[in-house]
Amino acid sequence: DSGVTQTPKHLITATGQRVTLRCSPRSGDLSVYWYQQSLDQGLQFLIQYYNGEERAKGNILERFSAQQFPDLHSELNLSSLELGDSALYFCASSVGGQAGTDTQYFGPGTRLTVL
Amino acid sequence: GENVEQHPSTLSVQEGDSAVIKCTYSDSASNYFPWYKQELGKRPQLIIDIRSNVGEKKDQRIAVTLNKTAKHFSLHITETQPEDSAVYFCASLLSGSARQLTFGSGTQLTVLP
Numbered sequence: 001d002s003g004v005t006q007t008p009k010h011l012i013t014a015t016g017q018r019v020t021l022r023c024s025p026r027s028g029d030l031s032v033y034w035y036q037q038s039l040d041q042g043l044q045f046l047i048q049y050y051n052g053e054e055r056a057k058g059n060i061l062e063r064f065s066a067q068q069f070p071d072l073h074s075e076l077n078l079s080s081l082e083l084g085d086s087a088l089y090f091c092a093s094s095v096g097g098q099a100g101t102d103t104q105y106f107g108p109g110t111r112l113t114v115l
Numbered sequence: 116g117e118n119v120e121q122h123p124s125t126l127s128v129q130e131g132d133s134a135v136i137k138c139t140y141s142d143s144a145s146n147y148f149p150w151y152k153q154e155l156g157k158r159p160q161l162i163i164d165i166r167s168n169v170g171e172k173k174d175q176r177i178a179v180t181l182n183k184t185a186k187h188f189s190l191h192i193t194e195t196q197p198e199d200s201a202v203y204f205c206a207s208l209l210s211g212s213a214r215q216l217t218f219g220s221g222t223q224l225t226v227l228p
Contacts, residue, residue, distance in 0.1 A: 002158065033216075043159065043204065043218040056215045090158060103149065104216060106158040 003027065004093050004107035012113045018079040021110045025072055025093030031055070032074040033104060034066055037088040049074055050096045081114045088112075117142045119207050121219025128195050129227050136222045138205035139187040147208040148188045149216070150179060154201045162203075163190070195226045 003026035013019055025032050034046040036059075045058035049068035060066075063081075068074040078085060088111050092104040118141040128134045140148075146167035151159035165172045165179045165188065172179050176195075181188040192199055205219040 002160075042220045045215055045217070048215060058215060088156075103161060103164060105161065106151075108158050111156075 002105040002107065004091060004105055006089075006091050006107040006110050008110060009108065010111050010113075012115065013081060014115055015081055015083060017081050017114075018077065019081065019112065021076040021078070021089050021091075021112075023074045023076070023091030023093075023107055025074070025091075026105055029093035029095055029105075030072065031094045031096030031102075032068055032072070033092040033094075034060075034074070034076050035090040035092065035106075037090060037109075038084075039087070041087075043090070046076070078112070083114050086112055086114045117145060117207055117209055117217040119205060119217050119219045121205050121222060123222060124220065125223045125225070127225045127227060130195060130197060132195055134190075134192045134195055134199070134224055134226075136190045136203055136205070136224070137187060138189070138207075138219050139185075140207040140217075141186070142207075142209055143183075143186065144210050145186075145207040146210045148179070148181060149206050149208075150177075150190050151204045151206065151218075152201045153204065153221075159204060192224075195224075197226050197228050200224055200226045 005024045007022045030051045033048045035043045046060040048056040066076045088109045090109045091107045094102040094104045121138045149164035152162045153159045178191045202221045206216040
């Protein structure tokens, strides 16, 4: 167990709908990252937050948005869902900070199925 | 931006043999290189990492080597066991304020009993 929690574990919805995925980082971690993993694909970085502020953006669609709350949990909002959005969505957390390197620990993921 | 290439995409070895997975990165400013193991439907789990001021790191049966000049790093698994079967991802992280990991495309390792 990495200490990162994600809910829900599974989500089935229809095209055009909107869903919210939730992530709670490890205790003490200030950075949260979101990744998308489609079937037989690698891990695509979506977005990073550090202590409530957006730090970096990757291949995140305009239909997707995220935020990090004062208690440091984060939510990823996916709207106008398409079949191609079906994937595993992982959250990771790290200590964060301005300098140095830190390890990212992944949550168990949310499997999103768009029908 | 950073680009990470990983080879091979699939690797089959006999139990007890060694397995080697190689990655190259493009940005010389990268300074942290983790390796993750992912079993089917599970989360990526960190198995070993190396920082740019170190050339080699070992942890029991696994080791990672880094060649900064050539910009490549490798994962070595010795005495492979069936439970080592999984997808392995390498990654690199650029120094600076953004802590964005760039992942390789993954290697499906199968250890045959």
